[in-house]
Amino acid sequence: MNFKQQLDEKTRHAEDVLKRYLPEEKGFQKKVLEAMNYSVMAGGKRLRPILMKESFLLFGGEGAVVEPFMAALEMIHNYSLVHDDLPAMDNDKYRRGRKTTWNVYGDGMAVLAGDGLLNLAFESAASAFDFADDTKTIKRVALALKVLGKKAGIYGMIGGQAADIEAESDGRVSKELLFFIHENKTAALIQAAMMIGAILAGAETEAVKAVEKAAYNIGIAFQVQDDILDVTGSEDVLGKPIGSDEKNHKLTYVSLYGLEEAKKEVSRLSEEALDILRSFENQNEISGNKLYRNPFLEQLVTELITREK
Amino acid sequence: MNFKQQLDEKTRHAEDVLKRYLPEEKGFQKKVLEAMNYSVMAGGKRLRPILMKESFLLFGGEGAVVEPFMAALEMIHNYSLVHDDLPAMDNDKYRRGRKTTWNVYGDGMAVLAGDGLLNLAFESAASAFDFADDTKTIKRVALALKVLGKKAGIYGMIGGQAADIEAESDGRVSKELLFFIHENKTAALIQAAMMIGAILAGAETEAVKAVEKAAYNIGIAFQVQDDILDVTGSEDVLGKPIGSDEKNHKLTYVSLYGLEEAKKEVSRLSEEALDILRSFENQNEISGNKLYRNPFLEQLVTELITREK
Numbered sequence: 001m002n003f004k005q006q007l008d009e010k011t012r013h014a015e016d017v018l019k020r021y022l023p024e025e026k027g028f029q030k031k032v033l034e035a036m037n038y039s040v041m042a043g044g045k046r047l048r049p050i051l052m053k054e055s056f057l058l059f060g061g062e063g064a065v066v067e068p069f070m071a072a073l074e075m076i077h078n079y080s081l082v083h084d085d086l087p088a089m090d091n092d093k094y095r096r097g098r099k100t101t102w103n104v105y106g107d108g109m110a111v112l113a114g115d116g117l118l119n120l121a122f123e124s125a126a127s128a129f130d131f132a133d134d135t136k137t138i139k140r141v142a143l144a145l146k147v148l149g150k151k152a153g154i155y156g157m158i159g160g161q162a163a164d165i166e167a168e169s170d171g172r173v174s175k176e177l178l179f180f181i182h183e184n185k186t187a188a189l190i191q192a193a194m195m196i197g198a199i200l201a202g203a204e205t206e207a208v209k210a211v212e213k214a215a216y217n218i219g220i221a222f223q224v225q226d227d228i229l230d231v232t233g234s235e236d237v238l239g240k241p242i243g244s245d246e247k248n249h250k251l252t253y254v255s256l257y258g259l260e261e262a263k264k265e266v267s268r269l270s271e272e273a274l275d276i277l278r279s280f281e282n283q284n285e286i287s288g289n290k291l292y293r294n295p296f297l298e299q300l301v302t303e304l305i306t307r308e309k
Numbered sequence: 310m311n312f313k314q315q316l317d318e319k320t321r322h323a324e325d326v327l328k329r330y331l332p333e334e335k336g337f338q339k340k341v342l343e344a345m346n347y348s349v350m351a352g353g354k355r356l357r358p359i360l361m362k363e364s365f366l367l368f369g370g371e372g373a374v375v376e377p378f379m380a381a382l383e384m385i386h387n388y389s390l391v392h393d394d395l396p397a398m399d400n401d402k403y404r405r406g407r408k409t410t411w412n413v414y415g416d417g418m419a420v421l422a423g424d425g426l427l428n429l430a431f432e433s434a435a436s437a438f439d440f441a442d443d444t445k446t447i448k449r450v451a452l453a454l455k456v457l458g459k460k461a462g463i464y465g466m467i468g469g470q471a472a473d474i475e476a477e478s479d480g481r482v483s484k485e486l487l488f489f490i491h492e493n494k495t496a497a498l499i500q501a502a503m504m505i506g507a508i509l510a511g512a513e514t515e516a517v518k519a520v521e522k523a524a525y526n527i528g529i530a531f532q533v534q535d536d537i538l539d540v541t542g543s544e545d546v547l548g549k550p551i552g553s554d555e556k557n558h559k560l561t562y563v564s565l566y567g568l569e570e571a572k573k574e575v576s577r578l579s580e581e582a583l584d585i586l587r588s589f590e591n592q593n594e595i596s597g598n599k600l601y602r603n604p605f606l607e608q609l610v611t612e613l614i615t616r617e618k
Contacts, residue, residue, distance in 0.1 A: 123458030149432030
C-alpha cells in the first residue's frame, strides 16, 4: 500500500471507532443527538485521532484502550467548531460545503449539541477504564484524561480561542499573543493527540515531553503554512478566497516574518519535529529497547506541513 | 450548632473547596477566566456539593478525594446556567439579581466561559486521582467520573434540557415527557451528587443504586414543590411572580395531578427518600456494619422539599 491508501484505511478506521461512541438517535432528546451526529459526521480529515493512534503505535501500544480517546478528541475538535460557528461567535452559515449545525437545528440546539459532544468526549474517555485491568494501565488512562482536560481547556484550546476573540475586539496583536493563540488554539489538540497516544502505550515521562515538543512544532508549522497559502495559494486549489488575512489586517506569521522567513520557519519546525519522532528508543519491554520508527507518521507529518491546500 | 448554623458552615466549606479549583485571572485568556469566576461566584446554595459531601460522610468517607468532585459538579451546574441564559436559549438578562454572564461579557465569551467551566469540571474531577494511591480508590474515582459524565450529559442533564427546548417548540407535553424532562434536567445532578459521594466513600453497588433512587425522589419532589409554590406561594416570599406556569399554559405536576394530589406526591416521594437514607448499614470496614445515619442530610432533604421559597 502506498501512503495515500494507508491514509484512507486509517481514516476509515478512525471513523469506525468514532461512530461506535456516537449516540443512537432516539428518545425524547432525539433532536440534540441528531445535531451532534450531524456535526461530527460532516466530514473532516480525522487528523487528531489518526495522529493519536500512530503515536500509540510508535511506542508499541497494543489493544483498544486508545480508541475511546480517539473518539473523545475528535468530539472535542468538532464541538469547538459547532460553538465557533454560532451567530454569537463567528456567525458562519456553511462549513465544508454544508450548512453549519446552528443553521440546521437552531442556535439553542447547537449550543446544547456542542455541550453534549464535550460532555460525551469525557464520558467516552473515562470508558477507557473498561479496557484497563492492571494498575499500570489504569494510571496511564488517568494521566491521559488529565492531559485531555488540560489541552482542551482554558490552558489549552479554549484559552487560545478566548485570547483570539479578545484580540479581535481590541485590535492589538503582539508577537507573543500570536504565538499564544496558535500554541493553544491550533497546537494544543495536536499535542493532546500525540501525548495521549504515547502515554497509553506506556512511553516514559521524558519521551512524552519530547512528543509534546514535536506536536507543538507540527501545530505551529501547520498554521504558518496556512498563513503562507493565504498569500501564495491558488483559489482553485484551496477552494477559498486568498489574501483575506491581508485584507483583514490580520497579524500572521507572514506579516510578522515576511514570506521567505516564514517558509524557512516551516522547514525548521518540521525538521525538528521529524528529528524528535525519529529519535525514540522503544520503551516497550517486548522489543528490547531498539530504536523504534513509524514511517507512516513521519510521512503524515511531512504531508501536513508541506501541503498545498 | 443548630441546623441553620451547620448549613452555613457547610456552605462556606463548599465555597472554599470550589474556589481552590477556579482559575486565577491572568494571562492572555484573562477575560474568559473572569467570566467563569463571575458566573460561579454569583451565589447559589451550593446544594449539589453539600449533598455530595453529606452522602460521602453517610458512608463513612474520609479524606479529600471527594473535594475535586464537589468543585466539578458545582461548575457543571453553573456552566448549564451560563448557557441556558444565552440569547440563543432563554435570553435571560438577570439571575439572582445580577447581570447574567453574557450580559456582562458578551455572548461569544459566555459560550466559551460555559465551555471552559464544563471542561474544567472534568479536569478537576480527574485530579482526584492525585488523592488515590491504592487500586481500590483509583477504581472508585474512575467509576465516579463515569457517573459524572453520564448524569451531566445527553443521558442526563443535557438530555433533559434538549427535550425541554423541543417540547416548548412543538407545544405538546405528555406525562411521560414531563417526567423525562425533570428526571434529567433536575434530578440527574442531584443523583450525581449523592451517588458520587457514596461511590468515593466505598459504598457497594446495591447501596449506590438505592442512593440513586433516593436522589431521584428528592429531585422530583423538589420540582413538584416548585410547581406547587408557583400556584400557592406568596410573591413576597418567593421574590418572583407567581402563576406564571398557568399563564404560559405549561404542563406541570399541579396541572397534571391537581394541587392536593401534588402535595401528597411530595410527601410520598420525600418519605420514601428519607426511608432509604435511614436504611443503610455502614459498609465502612472500621465501623463493623452498624446502621449508619446522617441526621444533617436527612434534615437537609426535608427542608429542601418542604421549603416555602
